[in-house]
Amino acid sequence: MPSSFKSLNLFGSGPHRFSLGKSGQLLVPDLVLGGSGSGSTPQGLIELDVIVTGRLIAATEAALWVLRDAIGAQLTDPLQVGKLFDLHGRSWADVSFITFEQTGPTDRNRLISLPYRAVFRTL
Amino acid sequence: MLVLSPTVTFGAFTFADIANAAISRTPSRTVTEFGDLGPHVAFADVPEYQTTLRLVGRVHKDDLAVPTPGQQATLKLVTSAEGSDRPRKQLSATCTLLSVRYDLSEHKGCMRTLDFVAISDGQADPFTLTEV
Numbered sequence: 001m002p003s004s005f006k007s008l009n010l011f012g013s014g015p016h017r018f019s020l021g022k023s024g025q026l027l028v029p030d031l032v033l034g035g036s037g038s039g040s041t042p043q044g045l046i047e048l049d050v051i052v053t054g055r056l057i058a059a060t061e062a063a064l065w066v067l068r069d070a071i072g073a074q075l076t077d078p079l080q081v082g083k084l085f086d087l088h089g090r091s092w093a094d095v096s097f098i099t100f101e102q103t104g105p106t107d108r109n110r111l112i113s114l115p116y117r118a119v120f121r122t123l
Numbered sequence: 124m125l126v127l128s129p130t131v132t133f134g135a136f137t138f139a140d141i142a143n144a145a146i147s148r149t150p151s152r153t154v155t156e157f158g159d160l161g162p163h164v165a166f167a168d169v170p171e172y173q174t175t176l177r178l179v180g181r182v183h184k185d186d187l188a189v190p191t192p193g194q195q196a197t198l199k200l201v202t203s204a205e206g207s208d209r210p211r212k213q214l215s216a217t218c219t220l221l222s223v224r225y226d227l228s229e230h231k232g233c234m235r236t237l238d239f240v241a242i243s244d245g246q247a248d249p250f251t252l253t254e255v
Contacts, residue, residue, distance in 0.1 A: 014156065014165075014166055014229060015156045015157060015158030015160075015165035015166050016158075016159070017158060017159045018159060054156065054158070055156045055166060057166060086159065087158070087159045087160060088159070107154055107168060107170030107171075108170060109168050109169055109170045110168050110169075113154065113170075114168070115156075115167065
């Protein structure tokens with residue numbers, strides 16, 4: 001099944017992969033919190049990041065911009081939450097689309113493509 | 124592409140006794156992408172590659188006036204005449220000379236190898252093929 005965010009197939013033009021960011025407790029050194037010594041204080045669970053890396057692929061420059069603009073339209077202020085599905089049906093409810101970053105130059109030969117990294121977060 | 128016994132000019136220089144000219148396309152950067160569906164490459168392309176030309180020829184006498192690396196000019200390469208009435212073909216491109224090397228051996232004599240890289244506006248194939 002294709003991946004999706006808010007039922008939109010944003011990344012389906014090319015291969016892409018899902019991975020999870022760090023999970024667990026956020027520990028802050030006591031020194032930073034105004035205390036002394038070498039201890040630290042747990043602040044609660046870290047918000048989970050779901051990271052999508054892949055490549056947008058199109059036959060023309062214009063078609064690639066259509067793909068890029070469709071992704072950009074989901075980067076909203078204020079943040080909106082939606083359901084994110086990976087390629088195997090695993091889902092994360094109420095995640096926000098935080099950042100989209102082109103991670104290399106746009107490549108042009110047989111097809112036009114660009115590598116990217118998209119980050120979703122359960123706030 | 125391989126051309127045997129061509130006539131070759133590089134700007135004002137004419138290279139005699141060229142045994143063969145080999146045009147190679149070698150990748151400078153390849154793109155291969157994997158997905159989450161399995162172990163195989165899901166996308167491949169070659170967004171950057173070099174078109175290079177190697178001229179190999181025998182040198183029979185002193186060789187003092189040879190272009191130097193970095194020189195750039197139009198390189199024209201005309202195929203040798205053959206037994207048919209087909210017209211000869213000319214390949215031409217703007218090329219930059221990369222290296223000049225001599226290989227001396229008792230059996231082969233002296234062989235000279237010139238390596239070029241062909242350039243264009245980045246989009247068009249640097250070599251054009253015409254009938255002459």
